[in-house]
């Protein structure tokens with residue numbers, strides 16, 4: 494099982510690479526890409542949500558509760574008075590911090606259903622719904638948000654799976670092999686069935702993925718990227734001139 498730092502670095506590396514490709518296409522605003530990147534990192538931490546002993550995860554969740562409250566407040570910032578906004582923030586914070594997490598603590602076993610591929614899809618779809626309906630994002634933008642959350646989530650499951658392999662050579666596989674990257678839990682057939690039904694229901698509530706898949710599968714989107722896979726005649730053209738003080742360059 495990979496530790497917190499490995500998950501943080503792994504999710505940041507993979508979603509950072511994906512975000513870099515999006516920047517290179519030139520089709521997405523920079524702020525949006527930074528948002529996708531952050532969502533990918535958050536997605537990489539979500540599978541261990543149900544681990545009550547992990548202090549870093551507690552800290553991340555407490556931070557998320559604060560940030561989520563502000564995101565809601567920013568969305569309604571122009572509509573309500575300051576007092577109403579403060580109340581809105583408090584309700585959001587208390588709901589996430591004590592309501593949702595308290596429910597989580599009671600309802601889940603670590604490495605249970607939350608730590609599975611369908612749960613990752615579910616979190617991605619919930620992200621799409623929140624982005625689309627609460628933050629009135631476009632369908633493409635919402636689907637990108639959800640895709641990054643699911644991507645980080647899957648990276649987490651894969652990391653746990655890789656770390657269950659014993660590299661010393663004596664025993665090829667540890668006992669936990671196959672438990673991290675799971676499609677559900679045979680021990681919880683009802684829970685697994687409910688999880689799959691929830692994923693289907695969430696998908697049916699989401700905006701059509703067509704504009705998103707068309708953009709992502711269109712070869713034209715990546716034309717700039719494939720052309721720039723390797724540098725041209727010089728590496729980092731003009732970079733020194735940008736970072737070095739002008740006086741230094743004149744010498």
Ligand SMILES: [Zn+2]
Nearest residue numbers: 540541649653
């Ligand atoms: Zn894990």
